[in-house]
Amino acid sequence: MKRFLRAMAWLLALGLLLVLLLALSGYLYLRSSLPQEEGRIALKGLSAPVEVVRDGKGVVRIRAATLRDLFFAQGFAHAQERLWQMEFQRRVGQGRLSEVLGEATLPQDRFLRTWGFYRAAEAAYERLYPEEKEAVDAYAAGVNAFLASGAPLPPEFTLLGFRPEPWTGPDVLVWAKMMSFDLSGNWEEELLRHRLLARGVSPERLLELLPPYPEDAPTILRSEDLRLPLGREEAPAALLQMAPPRFLEASNNWVVAGSRTTTGKPFLADDPHLRLQAPSLWFLMALEAPGYRAIGASLPGVPGIVIGRNDRIAWGVTNVGADVQDLYLLEEAGGGYRYKGQVRPYRVREERIRVKGGREEVFKVRETVYGPVITDALQDPPKTPMALRWVSLDPEDHILMAFLGVNRARDWASFVAALRDYSAPSQNFVYADVEGHIGYIAPGKFPIRKAGHTGMVPVPGNGDWDWLGYRRPEEWPQVLDPPRGYIVTANHKVTPEGFPYALTYDWAEPYRARRIEELILGKEKLSLEDIKAIQQDQRSLLYRDFHPVLQGLTPLSERARAWRERLLAWDGTMAPGSEEALVFALWYTELTRLPEKEVGEAYWDEPRYLLRAMREGDKNCDQPETEYKETCLDYAALALERALERKEALKARAWGEVHRAGFAHAVLSHTPLKRLSDRALPFGGDRYTVNVGPFDPRTLRMDHGPSYRQIVDLADMEASLFVHPMGQAGHLLSPHYADLLPLWARGDYLPMGFAGEGRTILLEPGR
Secondary structure, X not given: OHHHHHHHHHXXXXXXXXXXXXXHHHHHHHHHOOOOOOEEEEEEOOOOOEEEEEOOOOOEEEEOOXXXXXXXXXXXXXXXXXXXXXXXXXXXXXXXXXXXXXXXXXXXXXXXXXXXXXXXXXXXXXXXXXXXHHHHHHHHHHHHHXXXXXXXXXXXXXXXXXXXXXXXXXXXXXXXXXXXXXXXXXHHHHHHHHHHHHOOOOXXXXXXXXXXXXXXXXXXXXXXXXXXXXXXXXXXXXXXXXOXXXXXXXXXXXXXXXXXXOOOOOEEEEEEEEEOEEOOOOEEEEEEEOOEEEEEEEOOOOOOOOEEEOOOEEEEEEEOOOXXXXXXXXXXXXXXXXEOOEEEEOEEEEEEEEOOOOOEEEEEEEEOOOOEEHHHHOOOOOOOOEEEEEHHHOOOOOHHHHHHHHHHOOOHHHHHHHHHHOOOOOEEEEEEEOOOOEEEEOOOOOEOOOOOOOOOOOEEOOOXXXXXXXXXXXXXXXXXXXXXXXXXXXXXXXXXXXXXXXXXXXXXXXXXXXXXXXHHOOOOOEOHHHXXXXXXXXXXXXXXXXXXXXXXXXXXXXXXXXXXXXXXHOOOEOOOOOHHHHHHHHHHHHHOOOOHHHHOOOOOOOHHHHHHHHHHXXXXXXXXXXXXXXXXHHHHHHHHHHHHHHHHHHOOOOHHHHOXXXXXXXXXXXXXXXXXXXXEEEOOOOOOOOOOOOOOOOOOOEOEEEOOEEEXXXXXXXXXXXXXXXXXXXOOOOOOOOOOHHHHHHOOOEXXXXXXXXXXXXXXXXX
């Protein structure tokens, strides 16, 4: 018996040793795929040596002798750190996820193929300007040089069992198309309105459920800023005046003139609010070559700097939300659709999606004079088919040229000239330079529509409502050196009364804009520390608006009465450690359920509809299951009880315990490596705070937020600051995979300077 037990012990020990050896070999394999950060690498395609320096946080600085070598090296460095992310992004744009991920992504691939993002990228590539094409080709060559270098691939490729194909020009361009898609949501708004009308909601009721932008709310430009002749913005019919999209990708930026700063020169701040993910959407870089010197946030897969500065100017962007998409209702007849009095046949293209495991999905996409019939790809399509017209599907697109020009701009004139090539998504560009000038411009291809066509609901696709062209750059909203000494953008309305045309009728609620302006005006002179404090601010003006509602309701229990008093005494700061913030968020979330039965959506986050209901009453406040006719303040009291019950069920005592910023990996989140790949941490704020914290009302989880923060000091450019969440690396075992996350969470930054020392690779011309 003892001999048997000893034998079993030896077997167990050997088994454990085998497991440890396998784990060690797996670890060593993963370590072997970390990027080379020092030494020399010979690469075919370079004309001269290029220096690539990584500092202690993984920020990359590249110095090259030519512009072509610079973008080649940028492609190589991006591939070193983020090859899997770049592969995933281009497969999204191509509609080819199912090849490597299987059946689960088929609906997404069908949708993406129907829209034709990659076809649009291929068409745009053929029409690039020579300088633009050279940058794209150089960048793709740098990625391919990494693929040919023999370096081990990131672990995601091994896990999924495939090798990436060589990169091409359209691969570089397609991610810009996908970013444009993420930032253009009007097609969804048109479908929402169409659905509500079909549900029997009257036009008058729509005005109550979806109130128009407040007349007394701030606009980015003011009447005194306008250069164009004053006119009157076409007022949409009452039916069409509606509210912001369900989720508009948000952002803040602002610029303050030297007359309002302690340094006598401008400060420029920007924090784009986009999806939080692992690895980060952005990659921090400094790029230098003769005639080119830019630093800031780059997008892996794309050459150049998207948000940042050079040694003369700084710029930041937020989403305008311009309406550059229209849906057209098709009258089908004879196998085609009616257009200008005739029946036109659909242009039909066949799409083939290879699915992991061997099978192939084949389907047909119908095309019209407007574009693809996108309702064919929806899981719950409307009865009438609809085609999409969208500027980002136009065959010519020079957005990359615009950004390359912005990177090299030296003053306002060259900055504006560079943006003449800008297409979509339209962005609020704020500007500052070392001479002390500040400015704003909203560039883009803005459709000219016929009178009566507001772009807010689908219109007949019979030729009567076709676009008439695009607005000229001279007509774009812009201002240089406004007398007030600052410019604020937070996705709120761009144009004041008197602007001659409408960019859109969908604008974000003005809470963030009002709070930023309030803080700017709160001090006579602003320091760098003040700008940081504004960017980190989580005081809720939503709470300020709903404070009178709390005052007016009659609590239903002693517990609720005590909490009402606590909330009334609270200052409205949505700090992660605040219990009041937790209760307020839960209460407001319960309030958003008010019109659930009427609109068919569980949560209807429309503050002005809810405020009007609380002040004036609304038919949804009466609970049909009771004999008593409840008022809206009764509903608010009931919502407070429900909020406190939910708080008890959550067993949470602070907002950040349940409101956590989550960073999920697109693939590894669904594998045993999830514990290594994903991150989550307590966060404050809500959808309407400057330091934004939007959340899913069902889970309270936050998966969108400040994806990058930047503050540029025009008095001392090297003292500027930037940061993004997670880290620079995409590799799980890299020390830079998530080392920036603590800095981002507590509101710290990295120095945004061209000077930087660290580990150096010399890329040399090879054969």
